Amino acid sequence: MALLEVRNLGITFGGLHAVEKFSVSVEKGQLYGLIGPNGAGKTTVFNLLTGVYQPTEGEIVLDGKSIVGQKPAVINKAGIARTFQNIRLFKDMTVLDNVKVALHNQVKYSALTGVLRLPAYFKQERVMNEKALSLLKIFDLEGEAAQMASSLPYGKQRKLEIARALATGPKLLLLDEPAAGMNPNETAELMEIVRLVRDRFGIAILLIEHDMSFVMGLCERIVVLDYGRVIAEGDPETVRTDPKVIAAYLGGEA
Amino acid sequence: MKIKSLNHNFRRSLVTYGIVIAAFAVIQIISGMGMLTNSLSGQLVPICAYIIMAVSLNLTVGILGELSLGHAGFMSVGAFMGAFVSVCLTDVMPGWLSLTLALLAGTAAAAVIGLLIGIPVLRLQGDYLAIVTLAFGEIIKNLLNSFYVGRDASGFHFSLKDAPSLNLDETGEIIINGAQGITGMPRSATFTLGFVLILITLAIVQNLIDSRTGRAIMSIRDNRIAAESVGVNITKYKLIGFSVSAALAGLAGAMYAHNFSTLVARKFDYNTSILVLVFIVVGGLGNIRGSVIAAAALTVLPELLRGFSDYRMLVYAVVLIVMMLFNQSPQLAAWRRKWTAKLTRGQADGKGA
Numbered sequence: 001m002a003l004l005e006v007r008n009l010g011i012t013f014g015g016l017h018a019v020e021k022f023s024v025s026v027e028k029g030q031l032y033g034l035i036g037p038n039g040a041g042k043t044t045v046f047n048l049l050t051g052v053y054q055p056t057e058g059e060i061v062l063d064g065k066s067i068v069g070q071k072p073a074v075i076n077k078a079g080i081a082r083t084f085q086n087i088r089l090f091k092d093m094t095v096l097d098n099v100k101v102a103l104h105n106q107v108k109y110s111a112l113t114g115v116l117r118l119p120a121y122f123k124q125e126r127v128m129n130e131k132a133l134s135l136l137k138i139f140d141l142e143g144e145a146a147q148m149a150s151s152l153p154y155g156k157q158r159k160l161e162i163a164r165a166l167a168t169g170p171k172l173l174l175l176d177e178p179a180a181g182m183n184p185n186e187t188a189e190l191m192e193i194v195r196l197v198r199d200r201f202g203i204a205i206l207l208i209e210h211d212m213s214f215v216m217g218l219c220e221r222i223v224v225l226d227y228g229r230v231i232a233e234g235d236p237e238t239v240r241t242d243p244k245v246i247a248a249y250l251g252g253e254a
Numbered sequence: 255m256k257i258k259s260l261n262h263n264f265r266r267s268l269v270t271y272g273i274v275i276a277a278f279a280v281i282q283i284i285s286g287m288g289m290l291t292n293s294l295s296g297q298l299v300p301i302c303a304y305i306i307m308a309v310s311l312n313l314t315v316g317i318l319g320e321l322s323l324g325h326a327g328f329m330s331v332g333a334f335m336g337a338f339v340s341v342c343l344t345d346v347m348p349g350w351l352s353l354t355l356a357l358l359a360g361t362a363a364a365a366v367i368g369l370l371i372g373i374p375v376l377r378l379q380g381d382y383l384a385i386v387t388l389a390f391g392e393i394i395k396n397l398l399n400s401f402y403v404g405r406d407a408s409g410f411h412f413s414l415k416d417a418p419s420l421n422l423d424e425t426g427e428i429i430i431n432g433a434q435g436i437t438g439m440p441r442s443a444t445f446t447l448g449f450v451l452i453l454i455t456l457a458i459v460q461n462l463i464d465s466r467t468g469r470a471i472m473s474i475r476d477n478r479i480a481a482e483s484v485g486v487n488i489t490k491y492k493l494i495g496f497s498v499s500a501a502l503a504g505l506a507g508a509m510y511a512h513n514f515s516t517l518v519a520r521k522f523d524y525n526t527s528i529l530v531l532v533f534i535v536v537g538g539l540g541n542i543r544g545s546v547i548a549a550a551a552l553t554v555l556p557e558l559l560r561g562f563s564d565y566r567m568l569v570y571a572v573v574l575i576v577m578m579l580f581n582q583s584p585q586l587a588a589w590r591r592k593w594t595a596k597l598t599r600g601q602a603d604g605k606g607a
């Protein structure tokens with residue numbers, strides 16, 4: 001059984017079928033691409049998978065358990081973490097605290113322990129700091145740990161969002177246009193990081209990206225959406241040469 | 255090197271305690287030399303109460319990011335509960351004990367009311383809390399204005415109509431008398447008590463902010479959707495933040511009540527809520543130290559400006575604007591950070607951090 005099984009997922013917004021009969025199956029440790037022209041419904045799929053939107057139909061099964069109808073926080077605890085197309089950092093908090101918030105369900109102590117500064121507070125905070133710093137290190141952000149998240153340049157904000165998502169200890173990571181706004185150097189570096197994250201943490205990654213060389217170079221499988229429907233699915237080579245995919249992209253640009 | 259920058263929050267808290275302790279010492283010395291005016295020394299306990307109010311409101315508005323327009327309502331709940339407990343217990347136990355119980359009861363009562371308001375309202379998205387707390391502030395004031403409690407041999411009697419309908423027998427006494435409020439309280443609140451309660455409030459709020467719970471609360475303020483996406487239970491942490499804030503307002507109210515022999519609900523109206531809101535806006539949203547300083551300065555100022563008579567409000571407005579600039583202007587913020595860093599570096603090094 002695959003890690004993520006999505007069957008016939010659909011949602012309508014006042015008559016608009018934003019996503020229709022969407023099915024996908026992501027294996028443990030797989031790098032999966034989700035592509036399609038603007039407005040195809042890619043981000044909507046992420047919002048359905050993470051409980052931001054409730055589907056009008058279909059099933060989502062993670063690790064054998066249905067997660068349809070659960071709240072976003074519960075789905076995160078079940079093992080799905082994500083980043084956002086329009087970056088959503090905790091901007092008035094430090095880079096380090098952004099990651100520490102995400103360790104919320106990994107390293108715990110009660111509110112009273114914190115207020116009374118009991119020994120467990122110091123012990124758990126030390127664990128949190130170590131975990132957070134080691135994640136920041138992967139993204140070369142440990143030097144900025146004490147800065148406000150909003151003061152980071154764009155590319156680093158995107159990386160911080162990934163670090164934050166990873167801190168929740170997911171089985172499946174959803175990246176919504178992680179390379180958007182990055183220069184070619186940063187994009188190349190990001191490819192390395194994504195691979196490294198998959199290898200080190202053994203998690204599956206489903207990513208949306210418009211940069212085709214990024215997707216084709218990184219992903220083992222790709223699913224293509226157009227007008228809310230899957231028009232192709234397969235390995236990068238198959239998808240790249242699929243006439244329906246070529247038509248969708250050319251049509252989208254016209 | 256790294257660890258030092260991580261201890262930033264801790265050092266910032268220490269500076270705040272330091273300022274409060276220093277201010278307390280200075281005022282004690284001035285007062286010891288007999289140089290404190292009567293009107294000002296009568297203001298000391300209320301100033302402490304307003305500082306606690308400001309710090310607690312900042313937890314809701316600056317840290318949780320929800321607007322509350324009825325914070326004086328929680329203060330009045332704490333004040334009436336505290337005063338009621340005190341009047342009932344004064345004759346049967348030592349003063350310090352009944353005062354402690356009164357403070358705890360006032361705090362607890364406000365916390366419970368905070369929960370009762372928060373549970374339905376904080377589930378909603380949008381500025382519903384502002385509307386509901388605004389209504390709450392007015393409702394609780396009117397309710398307390400027409401609230402009668404008496405005690406006689408057969409126990410407590412309540413009424414929302416008038417004193418005679420309490421039906422007290424000849425041993426009876428009225429404790430809460432509608433719009434005339436509560437009378438005969440022991441005036442047991444002192445400046446030292448206020449000082450200690452400020453330190454306790456600061457410890458609770460600053461420790462909370464710099465903890466797992468506080469980070470969860472601030473993450474909701476900064477981006478609710480992202481907070482949910484990293485597994486933060488939104489309703490739970492909003493409720494924790496809001497009810498702690500309400501509880502501390504209750505504490506402030508209970509202490510405030512013990513500065514007077516008579517307590518009426520009129521004191522805790524909309525204007526008081528807005529005044530505390532002004533304190534925290536001037537002091538900087540989310541800036542706990544700023545709240546302390548602004549609440550103290552803006553309460554003392556009208557007293558100090560009595561000599562200016564006609565120009566009093568003008569000077570008050572100018573000070574308000576200067577304080578706002580001091581808190582909000584980026585250049586001044588950078589300048590302030592530089593100096594705080596300079597002043598605290600010695601401390602941190604000394605500890606070998």
Ligand SMILES: Nc1ncnc2c1ncn2[C@@H]1O[C@H](COP(=O)(O)OP(=O)(O)OP(=O)(O)O)[C@@H](O)[C@H]1O
Pocket residue numbers: 013016018036037038039040041042043044045085
């Ligand atoms: N909350 C909503 N209410 C109404 N319509 C919506 C909502 N969310 C998305 N849509 C619509 O659903 C369609 C798909 O949007 P979506 O954001 O999923 O596209 P996308 O594939 O991510 O596009 P892009 O590449 O531009 O990010 C669009 O037509 C959009 O307007």
Ligand SMILES: [Mg+2]
Pocket residue numbers: 042043044085
């Ligand atoms: Mg999108």
